[in-house]
């Protein structure tokens with residue numbers, strides 16, 4: 001695809017999110033709840049932090065997409081994640097898995113591998129998370145939420161995970177990588193300071209769920225668009241920010257205010273393979 005087509009696709013996806021305001025169920029970590037919800041709201045989507053396994057049967061049939069993030073996983077949360085994922089997949093609703101800090105314990109790795117079995121549409125992690133989840137962690141493990149790998153070091157792991165799981169795999173970092181196992185796309189938007197705000201990766205993954213909701217049949221394209229939009233909001237936010245705390249505020253404001261001219265001139269998407 002030409003870069004002009006990618007740019008117009010990004011704008012089309014964002015306007016669809018604003019118009020349709022998809023309902024996104026989020027079962028995410030305690031650290032990220034506020035930023036994920038505010039990111040979705042400023043993009044025009046409708047977040048709902050509905051976590052209890054007791055509510056899945058009633059609520060999940062009404063959602064347009066599901067976001068699951070294991071960042072502060074405990075054994076009592078896993079059943080709701082699995083029940084919601086299973087029901088979403090069964091009802092043909094897209095869902096996103098963020099294997100946050102997957103290698104911090106055997107419990108978390110096993111939980112993530114079980115969630116992968118429930119057919120996520122997209123798996124979004126940072127470089128270290130995707131390497132660990134794909135089983136190619138010999139390159140050195142990370143134990144926490146931050147990546148110790150460049151996203152580009154995780155390209156082969158991402159392709160192999162995409163092929164084995166059937167999901168589109170997205171790796172966030174300096175260049176965001178998106179692959180379905182065959183095509184590899186690079187999104188070159190975003191700024192380094194975004195790493196200094198907790199839960200930007202989680203918020204990005206939540207945003208991917210909203211974009212999937214408006215284009216469920218093209219998960220790779222929808223993911224690329226969400227990553228570009230979030231990166232552009234970060235770039236614009238940084239121009240106004242004094243540091244991470246004000247970047248967080250300006251990122252949300254910029255996402256809310258994005259217009260067509262800005263999007264079309266800022267999108268940086270390339271085919272890497």
Ligand SMILES: Nc1ncnc2c1ncn2[C@@H]1O[C@H](COP(=O)(O)OP(=O)(O)OP(=O)(O)O)[C@@H](O)[C@H]1O
Pocket residue numbers: 100125126127145146147172173174175176189190191192193194195197198199200201202203204227230231
């Ligand atoms: N060096 C960088 N240059 C430009 N953009 C970056 C850089 N590092 C991260 N980003 C952007 O920051 C956002 C968050 O990605 P990151 O990989 O830091 O997530 P994460 O590690 O999953 O974060 P968290 O676990 O805190 O939610 C992405 O949109 C990504 O494009």
Ligand SMILES: Cc1ncsc1CCO
Pocket residue numbers: 029031032071072100101145198199201202
């Ligand atoms: C800091 C942190 N710890 C567990 S989850 C999380 C948020 C970023 O993933």
Ligand SMILES: [Mg+2]
Pocket residue numbers: 098100101125126145201202
């Ligand atoms: Mg993360």
